[in-house]
Amino acid sequence: MIRRLRKSKKDKGPSPDILMPPEGVALTLPVAGIGVRTAAQFTDIVLTSIAAVCLLVLLFTLELASPQSMAAIAVLVFFSIGVPYYVLAELAWNGQTLGKRIMKIKVVAHDGGPLSAHSLVLRNLMKEAEIFLPGTLLLTLDAASPLETTASLIWISIALLVPFRDRYRRRLGDMMAGTHVIHLPVPVLLTDLAVEKPASGADGKSFVFLSHQLDHYGAFELQTLETLLRARSTPTATAASRQTDAAIATIVEKIRKKIGYAEPVPSQDRLPFLKAFYNAQREHLEQRRLFGDRRENKHYAHTDKDI
Amino acid sequence: MDGQDLIRSARFRREREADWRRLETLVRAAESKGLQRMQFADTRDLAALYRQATTSLAIAREISLDKALLGYLEALTARAYLCVYAPQERLGGLFGRILTRGAPEAMRRCWLFILLGFLFMTLGALAGYLLYFENNDWFYVFMPSEMADGRGPGATTASLRASIYGHDSGTSGLGAFAAYLFSHNTRIAIFVFGLGVFACAPAILLTFYNGLILGAFLALHVDRGLGVDLAGWLSVHGVTELSAVCIACGGGLKLGSAVLFPGDRTRADALRHAGRDAVKLALVAALMLIAAAILESFARQLVQDLTLRFVIGWGVGAFWLAWFVLGGRRGR
Numbered sequence: 001m002i003r004r005l006r007k008s009k010k011d012k013g014p015s016p017d018i019l020m021p022p023e024g025v026a027l028t029l030p031v032a033g034i035g036v037r038t039a040a041q042f043t044d045i046v047l048t049s050i051a052a053v054c055l056l057v058l059l060f061t062l063e064l065a066s067p068q069s070m071a072a073i074a075v076l077v078f079f080s081i082g083v084p085y086y087v088l089a090e091l092a093w094n095g096q097t098l099g100k101r102i103m104k105i106k107v108v109a110h111d112g113g114p115l116s117a118h119s120l121v122l123r124n125l126m127k128e129a130e131i132f133l134p135g136t137l138l139l140t141l142d143a144a145s146p147l148e149t150t151a152s153l154i155w156i157s158i159a160l161l162v163p164f165r166d167r168y169r170r171r172l173g174d175m176m177a178g179t180h181v182i183h184l185p186v187p188v189l190l191t192d193l194a195v196e197k198p199a200s201g202a203d204g205k206s207f208v209f210l211s212h213q214l215d216h217y218g219a220f221e222l223q224t225l226e227t228l229l230r231a232r233s234t235p236t237a238t239a240a241s242r243q244t245d246a247a248i249a250t251i252v253e254k255i256r257k258k259i260g261y262a263e264p265v266p267s268q269d270r271l272p273f274l275k276a277f278y279n280a281q282r283e284h285l286e287q288r289r290l291f292g293d294r295r296e297n298k299h300y301a302h303t304d305k306d307i
Numbered sequence: 308m309d310g311q312d313l314i315r316s317a318r319f320r321r322e323r324e325a326d327w328r329r330l331e332t333l334v335r336a337a338e339s340k341g342l343q344r345m346q347f348a349d350t351r352d353l354a355a356l357y358r359q360a361t362t363s364l365a366i367a368r369e370i371s372l373d374k375a376l377l378g379y380l381e382a383l384t385a386r387a388y389l390c391v392y393a394p395q396e397r398l399g400g401l402f403g404r405i406l407t408r409g410a411p412e413a414m415r416r417c418w419l420f421i422l423l424g425f426l427f428m429t430l431g432a433l434a435g436y437l438l439y440f441e442n443n444d445w446f447y448v449f450m451p452s453e454m455a456d457g458r459g460p461g462a463t464t465a466s467l468r469a470s471i472y473g474h475d476s477g478t479s480g481l482g483a484f485a486a487y488l489f490s491h492n493t494r495i496a497i498f499v500f501g502l503g504v505f506a507c508a509p510a511i512l513l514t515f516y517n518g519l520i521l522g523a524f525l526a527l528h529v530d531r532g533l534g535v536d537l538a539g540w541l542s543v544h545g546v547t548e549l550s551a552v553c554i555a556c557g558g559g560l561k562l563g564s565a566v567l568f569p570g571d572r573t574r575a576d577a578l579r580h581a582g583r584d585a586v587k588l589a590l591v592a593a594l595m596l597i598a599a600a601i602l603e604s605f606a607r608q609l610v611q612d613l614t615l616r617f618v619i620g621w622g623v624g625a626f627w628l629a630w631f632v633l634g635g636r637r638g639r
Contacts, residue, residue, distance in 0.1 A: 025361040027385045094393040106389065114392040117401050122586040129501025158505065172504060175575040176582035185382035187331060190375040194317040223374040282372050283314040290370065
C-alpha cells in the first residue's frame with residue numbers, strides 16, 4: 001500500500017524504501033522520517049545528559065578529586081557524551097544508539113553493503129556541525145548583532161532543509177558517509193489461511209468453484225479478502241464483529257453476483273464460503289501466475305488491451 | 308491432512324517454515340548478544356539460513372499471493388541481512404590500521420588542501436603582522452579579549468616577558484589540560500572542519516582570521532624586542548596546534564570543494580568520496596590537538612630554556628611530518 005501511494009505521488013525512480021543487498025534480492029526497508037529521528041536524537045541527548053550528571057554527582061559526593069580537577073572532569077565528561085558517544089554506540093550496537101534502539105530505527109549502508117566503521121565515524125562527526133552547533137546557536141541567538149543572527153539562521157536552515165529535500169531523508173553527514181536510516185521491520189508469521197481446515201458448509205457439503213467463476217478477481221482483491229478473514233479470526237469486541245457481520249453479508253452477496261454462483265449461501269455458512277472462495281481463488285491465481293499471467297487486480301483484462 | 312491436497316504455495320511454506328523459525332531465533336540472539344558471543348555453529352547457520360531465506364523470498368514473490376507470508380519473509384530477511392552485514396571490526400584493530408596506514412595515506416593524498424590551509428593561515432598572519440605596524444589599534448580589533456589575557460599594546464614589556472617565562476598560578480595538571488584542550492584553537496578546528504562543507508568559504512575565513520590573531524600577537528612582541536622569546540613560547544605547542552587547525556581546514560576544504568566542483572559525480576556522491584579522506588584528516592587534527600594540550604599544560608611551564616623550547620616544539624613537529632611522509636609506505 002505504501003509503495004502504491006508513493007508511486008502515485010511522484011513517479012521518479014525506484015521507491016526509496018528498496019534496499020539491494022549483495023545477494024541481489026531487493027528488500028523493503030522503510031526510510032525513517034524526520035520526526036522519529038528527531039525523537040531518537042532528543043532521547044539520546046536526555047539519556048546521556050542524565051547519565052553524565054549522575055556520574056558527576058557521584059564523583060562529587062565521593063570527593064575523589066579536588067574541585068579544580070572536578071571542573072576538568074566535568075568538561076571531559078560533557079565532551080564525551082557528544083560525538084564520541086554516538087560513534088562508539090553505533091559501532092557497538094550495529095548502527096543504533098540508545099535513542100535509536102528505543103525508537104526502533106537503524107543506520108544502514110545506502111548501497112546495501114556492510115556498514116563500515118568509517119561511515120559511522122564520519123556521519124557522527126558531521127553531527128557536530130549539523131545538529132549540535134546549530135542547536136546551541138539557536139539557543140544563544142542575540143538580537144543585538146543582526147549580521148551574526150542572519151548568518152546563523154541561514155546556516156541552521158541549510159542544515160535543516162537538506163534532509164527535507166532528500167528522498168531518503170539523509171542529512172549531510174549521511175550523504176558523506178553513504179548511509180541512511182530505516183525502520184526496523186518486525187517479522188510476525190501468521191497462520192496460512194489455506195492450510196486451515198477444509199472449508200465446508202454446515203450441512204457438510206463443500207463449496208465448488210468452476211474455473212470461469214475464478215476469472216473475475218486479481219491479486220489485490222484476493223489480498224483484501226485475506227485481510228478481512230484475518231481480522232475475523234482474531235478475537236475482537238462484539239460491536240466491531242456485529243458490524244463486520246453486516247459487511248460480510250454484503251461481500252458474500254457481491255461475490256456471488258459477480259462470479260455467478262447460483263446457490264444461495266445461508267447466514268451460518270458465509271464465513272466458510274469466503275474461506276473456500278479464498279482457497280480456490282488463490283490456487284487459481286497462483287497457477288495462472290506460474291504460466292506468466294500476473295493478474296494484479298480485477299482490471300487485468302483491460303490493462304492488457306491498453307498495452 | 309498430508310501435504311498433497313494443499314495448494315502449491317502452502318506446501319512451499321510448510322517445507323521451509325522450520326528453517327525460518329530457526330533463523331528468527333538466531334537473529335534475535337544475534338541482535339541481543341552480538342555475533343561475537345555466539346557459538347560457531349550458530350553463526351554459520353545464521354549466514355547459511357539467511358541466504359536460504361533470500362532465495363525463499365525471491366521464490367515466494369513469484370509463486371505466492373499470501374500477503375502474510377510475503378510480509379513475514381521480507382521482514383525476516385531484512386533483519387537477518389542487518390545481522391549478517393554488521394560491522395565486524397574490533398575497535399583496537401581499527402585504530403591501529405588508521406594510525407599505521409589510513410591517516411598518513413590520506414594526508415599524502417590531500418596535500419594540496421592541507422597546503423591551502425597553511426597558506427591561508429600564513430596569509431592571515433602576514434596581514435595581521437603588517438596591519439599591527441600600521442596602527443596598533445588593529446590588535447584590539449582582532450584579538451578576543453578573553454584570549455589576550457591583559458597582553459596588548461598597553462601592557463609593559465616586563466609583564467609580557469613575565470607571561471612568557473612565568474608560571475601560571477592556580478591551574479595545573481589535569482585542570483590545565485582540559486582547559487587548553489577546549490581552548491580557542493580546538494573550537495576553531497571543529498568549526499573549520501564542519502563548516503568547510505558549506506562551500507569552503509567559512510573554513511577559509513576562519514583560518515585566515517586565526518592567522519590574523521597570530522600575526523598581530525607576534526607583531527606586538529616583535530615590537531617590544533621579544534620576537535624570539537615568543538617564538539619559543541609558541542613553538543612548544545603551537546607547531547602542533549596550529550598545524551592541527553590547518554589540517555582540519557584542509558579536511559573542510561576537501562569537503563567544500565566536493566560540493567563546489569563535483570565533476571562527473573552527483574554532489575552527494577562526490578561528498579561521499581571526499582568524506583573518506585576528510586574524516587581521516589579530522590581524526591589526525593583531533594589527535595594533534597590532544598597532543599598539543601598535553602604539551603601546553605605540562606611542557607610549556609616546566610621548560611623555561613629558550614633553545615629547549617624550540618627543540619621540543621619543532622622536534623614534535625618533525626615527528627608529525629615524518630609520520631605523514633613515511634607512515635604506511637610498504638617496503639618492497
